[in-house]
Amino acid sequence: MFEKTTWIKLPRNVLVGHGVLDDLGEAVGELYLTGRPLIVTSPTPDDIAGDRVRAQFDDPATAVVEEASFDAVEELKETAEAVDPGYLIALGGGKPIDIAKMAADHLGVGFVSVPTVASHDGIVSGRSSIPEGDTRHSVAADPPLAVVADTTLIADAPWRLTTAGCADIISNYTAVKDWRLARRLRNVEYSEYAGALSEMTAELLVENADMIRPGLEESAWVVVKALVSSGVAMSIAGSSRPASGAEHLISHQLDRTAPGRALHGHQVGVASIMTEYLHSGENGEWAAIRDALAELDAPTTAAELGIDDAELIAALTSAHEIRDRYTILQGGINEAAAIEVATATGVIDR
Numbered sequence: 001m002f003e004k005t006t007w008i009k010l011p012r013n014v015l016v017g018h019g020v021l022d023d024l025g026e027a028v029g030e031l032y033l034t035g036r037p038l039i040v041t042s043p044t045p046d047d048i049a050g051d052r053v054r055a056q057f058d059d060p061a062t063a064v065v066e067e068a069s070f071d072a073v074e075e076l077k078e079t080a081e082a083v084d085p086g087y088l089i090a091l092g093g094g095k096p097i098d099i100a101k102m103a104a105d106h107l108g109v110g111f112v113s114v115p116t117v118a119s120h121d122g123i124v125s126g127r128s129s130i131p132e133g134d135t136r137h138s139v140a141a142d143p144p145l146a147v148v149a150d151t152t153l154i155a156d157a158p159w160r161l162t163t164a165g166c167a168d169i170i171s172n173y174t175a176v177k178d179w180r181l182a183r184r185l186r187n188v189e190y191s192e193y194a195g196a197l198s199e200m201t202a203e204l205l206v207e208n209a210d211m212i213r214p215g216l217e218e219s220a221w222v223v224v225k226a227l228v229s230s231g232v233a234m235s236i237a238g239s240s241r242p243a244s245g246a247e248h249l250i251s252h253q254l255d256r257t258a259p260g261r262a263l264h265g266h267q268v269g270v271a272s273i274m275t276e277y278l279h280s281g282e283n284g285e286w287a288a289i290r291d292a293l294a295e296l297d298a299p300t301t302a303a304e305l306g307i308d309d310a311e312l313i314a315a316l317t318s319a320h321e322i323r324d325r326y327t328i329l330q331g332g333i334n335e336a337a338a339i340e341v342a343t344a345t346g347v348i349d350r
């Protein structure tokens with residue numbers, strides 16, 4: 001007997017390309033949304049693109065968010081009560097997109113995602129990832145109704161944000177390994193479609209690595225396509241499992257213990273070098289992951305993340321505590337073993 005469930009929620013329109021920011025109004029028109037838009041953005045994207053967005057709508061309202069937190073979501077909901085928007089437009093990086101995604105879900109309105117950086121795969125996914133105290137909540141929320149990603153704008157954004165998006169995609173390799181491990185050892189629900197899509201996305205990105213260079217619009221296009229595809233894998237899975245395993249646990253721990261030091265994608269990239277070693281040993285694919293990251297100018301060592309050896313080892317040994325998700329780090333890794341994996345992979349230098 002089949003249960004009646006919503007299987008996959010996906011965006012209806014995805015526009016990626018040169019100057020498509022100016023087609024946002026038209027793309028929104030095709031969604032038959034009513035009411036005024038509330039644009040949710042942060043200071044830099046508002047400066048760069050806010051006016052171009054506002055010019056395309058009648059009577060738009062704007063809310064500028066400064067941090068990703070549950071308080072920011074509540075503040076946005078209060079603003080929305082006064083504005084009474086028909087829908088939200090999230091303009092910027094992961095911070096405004098995550099906040100708008102969660103607020104839209106609570107308010108029962110749709111939202112449109114307008115990424116101005118290709119820094120991670122949350123730009124399309126049906127998950128909001130919000131830190132709270134000692135934990136991080138990856139909360140289900142409806143994905144955007146449409147995504148409008150202007151490659152001209154994204155190619156102009158700082159290169160390190162794009163390399164972070166690439167590293168977030170490369171980490172799919174180990175995320176899927178953790179997911180399969182959890183299926184074998186804990187009978188966790190696993191989707192062959194989502195797992196295969198996630199791995200293929202990482203594969204294609206690595207194959208096209210030589211095309212991904214600073215300032216090139218083609219590069220922005222390749223990376224955004226990969227981020228969309230990874231977000232779709234998460235929507236199919238109904239969880240972030242296809243794109244978030246033990247490497248993400250380590251990164252979430254670093255966000256707590258060394259906040260603001262490095263970008264999400266860079267942290268998960270370095271962590272995936274080590275979790276691949278834990279999965280497959282010295283003859284596994286850890287060096288290939290490291291080399292792929294290096295080719296894309298993403299960090300491969302703790303020092304390049306701005307994190308000292310002790311901080312990295314502490315994050316490794318405590319990562320399993322951050323969330324109830326079965327991975328290769330289940331039960332924890334002790335300090336000696338953490339030093340061993342970090343040294344063997346060159347993540348720390350001893």
Ligand SMILES: NC(=O)C1=CN([C@@H]2O[C@H](COP(=O)(O)OP(=O)(O)OC[C@H]3O[C@@H](n4cnc5c(N)ncnc54)[C@H](OP(=O)(O)O)[C@@H]3O)[C@@H](O)[C@H]2O)C=CC1
Pocket residue numbers: 042043044045048068092093094095096098116117119120121122123125127128129130131153154156157158161263264
């Ligand atoms: N939902 C999900 O699945 C995921 C969510 N996340 C979340 O995403 C957030 C991090 O994402 P990230 O995109 O790095 O965060 P931000 O939104 O903070 O953006 C990163 C930086 O880029 C700036 N910026 C944005 N657009 C441009 C541009 N075009 N040119 C120059 N600078 C620009 C921002 O400016 P300003 O400071 O003015 O905002 C900010 O300083 C975290 O909150 C993390 O938890 C991470 C991974 C997955």
Ligand SMILES: O=C(CO)COP(=O)(O)O
Pocket residue numbers: 120121122127128129137138168240243244248
């Ligand atoms: O970053 C993500 C996928 O790349 C989201 O994962 P989390 O569910 O761990 O926040």
Ligand SMILES: [Zn+2]
Pocket residue numbers: 120121168243244248264265268
């Ligand atoms: Zn991620």
